Amino acid sequence: MTIAEIKEYWSAQGQPTSTFSSIQLPDADLSSSTRQFLEEAGLPTDAAPFLSFATQDNPPYLVSTQYDFLPASFKRYVCIGSDGGGNPIVIDSLTQHILLLDHENDFVVQYMNSSIWQLAEALIAYCEFGKQTVALNGEDAFLDANFSDELFADLRLKLLTIDSAAFTENTFWAGELQNLLANREYYRTESGT
Structure with missing residues (x-):
């Protein structure tokens, strides 16, 4: 799908997407494709199955800033949302994979998708x-x-x-x-x- 198709789809559902300027994105090694998606396409505020995503009022952030007790290895995760249980949905800046971090189980990683586009x-x-x-x-x-x-x-x-x-x-x-x-x-x- 193209950026325009993604934006048009969610707009037709009454869920315009949230995009972010490069200044609003955390200092992480996000690929140019991932950055382009976040800056130009964006995700809806809410989507089934019970997922919520970053907004202008609550932009993406490094997981390590919210959960400062986590090991240094978590500095690579950029939070872009959460599931219904409050588990962070993140971009792994090393692989660009989308992951879910189980905050009630020592932040165990669960794979979601290969990229933000997927x-x-x-x-x-x-x-x-x-x-x-x-x-x-x-x-x-x-x-x-x-x-x-x-x-x-x-x-x-x-x-x-x-x-x-x-x-x-x-x-x-x-x-x-x-x-x-x-x-x-x-x-x-x-x-x-």
């Missing part, structure tokens, strides 16, 4: 899955995990195509897909369908 595409694929689920099954369908096997398979294929590395064991997106299936089973059991 994260952006994955977020859009997940948003489209939610929209299609609601369109087919009603307003509460996405929250109630009322999706078809076909929609799920389509989401899985899209995410795999976007970033196959995001589907190795214990990765964020692999875990999210497992959560979707577990939630669907739970709601089906609860409703008796």
